[in-house]
Amino acid sequence: MGQVPFAKAGLPAEEEDIQRVLRAEQETPKTNILLVDDRPENLLALEAILRSSDYRLVSVNSGEEALRWVLKEEFSLILLDVQMPGINGFETAKLIKARQKSKHIPILFITAISQATEHVLHGYTVGAIDYIFKPFHPEALKRKIEGFVKLNQRTIQLEQANQKLERLTAELKKTEALARIIGETSVDTIITMSQNGFIVTANPAVESMFGFSPAEVIGRHVRHFLDEADTFTRCRMGIGDFFGLNQHDKGIGKIFEARFKRKDGSTFPGDIQVGQANLADMQLFVCSIRDITERKRLEEERKEQYNRLERLVEERTVDLRRSQERFRKMFASSPSMIAIRSLHDHRYLTVNESWLKTTGYDSQDVIDNTVDLLQMYFKAEEGEQIARMPELDESARNAKICYYTKSGDLREGLLSCEMFDNDGERCIMSVVTDITEQIHLEKEMARLDRLHLIGEMAAGIAHEIRNPMTTVRGFLQMSKSMPDAPMHQYVDLMVSELDRANEIITEFLTLAKNRTTNRYSQNLNVIIDALYPLIQAEALLSDKHVLLELHHCPNILLDEKEIRQLVLNLALNGLEAMEQGGNLTIRTYPKDDEVILEISDEGTGITDEILDKIGTPFFTTKSQGTGLGMAVCYSVAARHHASIHIKTSEQGTTFFVHFQSLP
Structure with missing residues (x-):
């Protein structure tokens, strides 16, 4: 199986980097030397002998202090006295050598006591590289120290160079493995060729793309895989005499599209990109081929989709023009008054003919005018004191308004508004349906x-x-x-x-609508609680029961006398509709912005014929009734802006009275 070659291994350049690092480290201005002796006069003697601009001497009096310095500083050499109080020289050396970061530091033992072989061997065992016995010759000591310092520096430099070399080797192996994995797992065919165009290596993708195994393509000319009918591509591309890269390799790195031929004779479109590499003295070309059949298919689909979209846009454009024409005709011929104004400066942009005809204005008076010519205001409903002017950007649906014509006539209408964007300008369309004649x-x-x-x-x-x-x-x-x-x-x-x-x-x-009422804020439950004994007494006379389910309700505007009459009429009607043992339930509860009163009986229900006539004055099903009880209930509800709804079945009838909550 072929592998993709690399342009350069890069080893000579890395060796050059290592030498540069070594030279930089050799130029270190100072060398740290640690002097350890419990006698100050011995330290002074050592400092006098070793004093030099190349050395930085650190003198300590104990093994403990020497260990602290080793933890925070880097030393090229340690001169260590053997006989010291506390931790002696052997123990100190053993602890220094046990630490990974300081085990490489050379240790010279200095002693004036024992020169026995066992004593010296013990010193070498714990990590010493030499023994110096007192008294010593100063110049000999100085030369020996210089030698050990240089030896240690060279050792450190070699270790650093080895570490860097190991890192570079690992990175190179990782890069080679990554390149091999990419080549073997790539869906693109990657081949290397000689200067003459003969294939040297190929990745496994060549088999799935061309039908040849990697071994079958090695040694073949790259032209064998190009479609012979694709003469234009063959002339445009080619390395040397086969890909057109003879003029300073002008095609290197560029992507060309060509048609390729498989083993079975079928062809497919593909992208080809050529790169150049030098391996030793041999020049190679790396060629990447990608099958773009799917991409071509998608491009054709996108092209077809684009053509469909163009046709659709043309159709929609025609529809839009028709829609605009229809809107223009509807706008011009609508019986409702339509005006379009800008929300930015309130300008009238256009109005229809009905607007001009109804208001009496001319188009010259209206277009580009920023004043509300209609002076519209919302029509006050019954019980309201103030009718406010509508805001221009306020949405409305069939809101009742009053407006003035040019001659000052006051008319009524239904206002609906819709906001929209017109060529980037925010506008509002107001439609007014005049209902003056209808009112x-x-x-x-x-x-x-x-x-x-x-x-x-x-x-x-x-x-x-x-x-x-x-x-x-x-x-x-x-x-x-x-x-x-x-x-x-x-x-x-x-x-x-x-x-x-x-x-x-x-x-x-x-029943009179103009009857005066004395309404003020009070609670419906309080009125019902006061009536309960009276209703309960009436129920007991006919062996019936009254149940109260009064939930917490907000205060509302009520006329107590009229509400008492309404509740009594509905309750007594319910009692009369039931047989002995029946239950009458009076329930109150809040719902949304309303307070609901429910009065339910367990009678036989109300027929549709009678239900249609409930509330009609003098209509009654009772032998002694006046036919005005329910008419009075509806009249009281109307004066309180309430509504009455009825739900009836064979299991009983429920009257719902909906009161409006206070704002």
Whole structure:
């Protein structure tokens, strides 16, 4: 299996680096020498003998102090006295040699006591390189010290050079292994060629790409793998006479696209890149070939997709133009008033014909004007005191507004707004649907409905009041024809009939919308708690039960008398709808921005026919009812801006009253 060659091994340059490091280390200005002796006069003598500008002498009086200096300094030589109090010279030397960083330091023992062979051998055993016996010759000592210092420096330099060489060797092996792994695992075919274009090595990828094993391609010319039909590429590329690199190798490092031929004769597109390397005196070329079939396929797909997108853009452009034309026609012909203004400076950019026709302005008066010409403001609802002006960037959907025309007429409309970007400018489109005529028509219809309702109510009142009046009149006529008849037996009947007529009139007056109310902030639960004994007593008379489920609710605006009447009417209706043993449940709870009152019975429910007529004045299913109870409830709810909803089934009926919470 072939391997990819490297341009240069780099060893001569690394040896040069090592020599440069050695020369730099030889130029070290000072050499540290440690002198250890417990006698000061001996240290002074050693310092006098060894004093030199090349040495830095450190003198200590004990083995302990010598060890501390060895820990924090680097020394080229140690002169160590054998006989010392505390840690003697042998023990000190043993500790110094036991430390990895200081074991290379030469140690010379100095002694004046024992020259016995056993004593000297023990010194060499613990790491000494020589023995100096006192008295010694100063010049001989000086020369010996110089020799040991140079020997130690050379040893250190060699160790450092060996360490660096080991690191370089390891890095070189790592680089070679990495190159081999890259070559063997690369999906690209990597081959090396001679100057003449013959293949020297190839990586395993050549087999999956070309169908040849690495051994089969070695010795073949690179032209064998180029498609013969691709003459343009063959002329454009080629090393020397085969890749066109004869003019100062101008194709080196560049990537060319070519078609290559496999063993089975099929071809494929690929990228080829050539690099140059020198191995010893031989010039080689490294060629990397990448199969780009998939890339070409993706390029074709992208090209086709780009063409589809271009066609789609053209179609969308046509659709956009049509849409713009439709919008222009809708904008111009819309019966609603449409205006487009800039949010930046509030300029009117354009308005439609309906806007001009309804307001009475000319387009010259409107376009580029920054003032709100309509002077719009939100229409105040019932109970509101202030109607504010709408903000220009405020979103709205069918908000009721009032606006002025050019002539000063006040009109009403429904406002809807939509913000959008127009060529980088933030704009707002306001659509106003004029409902002035519709409001006028609704008021007229309401007036006619009231007249119709008054007619129906008048007929009901006449029917209901005629009955007790007829009874009273009949008994009065009887009293005229029977002067001796006792009247007291008829008086009670006439009084009850008159009371009935008075009750009908009183409840009828309760329906009036313009009735004054005395509403103030109070809690609904307090009113229900006060009514509970009365409702419970009424329930006990017919063997029924009343259950309260009052949850914590916020205060709301209530007229206590009217709410008492509403709760009593709904509760008594529920009790009357149930058989003996039934339960009436009164429940309150907050929900969203509302306070809910629920009154549920366990009756048989309300039919659809009756449900449609609930709240109609004088409609009742009771033999003695006036038909005004539910109408009064709806009237009270309307004055409190509340709403009544009904849920009914065969298991019972629930009335829901939704009150608005305080803001």
